[in-house]
Amino acid sequence: MTTSTSTERPGAAAVTATAAVPGHPGAPGGARSGAAAARRLRGTGGRWRRAVTPLAILAGWEAASRAGVLPPTKLTAPSQVLETGWRLAADGSLGQHVLESLTRAGIGLGIGAALGLALGALAGLSRLGDDLIDPPLQMARMLPHLALVPLLIIWIGIGESVKVTLVALGAFFPIYLNTYAGIRDIDQRLVEAARSCGLSALDRLRHVVLPGSLPSIFIGLRLAFGAGWLSLVVGEQVNAERGIGFMIMEARDFSQTDIVVLGLVIYALLGLASDLILRSVERRALAWRRGLTAT
Incomplete structure (x- = not known):
């Protein structure tokens, strides 16, 4: 009687199962969707960063006015x-x-x-x-x-x-x-x-x-x-x-x-x-x- 031997590496089934999860980097198109999610996250942070300079200018303007450096007539x-x-x-x-x-x-x-x-x-x-x-x-x-x-x-x-x-x-x-x-x-x-x-x-x-x-x-x-x-x-x-x-x-x-x-x-x-x-x-x-x- 011939005994069949499995050549599957340990954990290969888990890797295959994980790769089938949508959005996972190992899944078909997963790397692409992961990169897109990363770009969206960076874009959100970038939009907030764009507001930093205007807010800093307004804060400095307000502080200079309250300190009397900028007179209200000017x-x-x-x-x-x-x-x-x-x-x-x-x-x-x-x-x-x-x-x-x-x-x-x-x-x-x-x-x-x-x-x-x-x-x-x-x-x-x-x-x-x-x-x-x-x-x-x-x-x-x-x-x-x-x-x-x-x-x-x-x-x-x-x-x-x-x-x-x-x-x-x-x-x-x-x-x-x-x-x-x-x-x-x-x-x-x-x-x-x-x-x-x-x-x-x-x-x-x-x-x-x-x-x-x-x-x-x-x-x-x-x-x-x-x-x-x-x-x-x-x-x-x-x-x-x-x-x-x-x-x-x-x-x-x-x-x-x-x-x-x-x-x-x-x-x-x-x-x-x-x-x-x-x-x-x-x-x-x-x-x-x-x-x-x-x-």
Whole structure:
């Protein structure tokens, strides 16, 4: 009678059983899920670390104000700015100013973004469009658009149009330039490969040109939002009756430093919020892209 001998190493069954556990490093895809969990953990810690510097600045600012190093007539303490903001929010005036500024910024950014995307795509995709559109726009972008305020007042008056136009001008050029550059930076071999695979011109735009240019377009959008808010600061100081810029100018006339600082903080928070929204949309739209991760 023949006796069968087992060649299985001690503990091999346990190893096999452990490897079958989902998420374990030994399981199929376990190492990948473990690495993803580690990245999420590092990302959470990184987000908290990003708040350290702003909080430290606020703490130092508050301490310097309370110690008398920063006089309130020059720079109001953060606690006083917060108290003033609460008071203005309670009486409803702050909400009206913020809503007016958001409306102007939204209209101006929408117009600037639409024109920038359209003309950038036309110049980037068409040789004729490049010859006719790009040269005058390259010359025009060298002009500081905020220096055009006197001329814009002569052309379109001092009403809402000049404020929206300034925001649109500030947003237009970053989007145009990055759309144009994003299209022109696409590898020609990818387009030729798509053509050889039988893709139509519309399909090549959809599957090659658009994904390839999206990273550059998102950079342009983020720059455009920053330039748009900067333009709004100047625009709301021209014959405005409401808006954050008007609130700042009125407070300056009465030496209300706390309201001036409050307006600047609101501008900064609105700019930060718009940038965070764009970054969130960018992560979703470009989920296929794998970039360098900081260590």
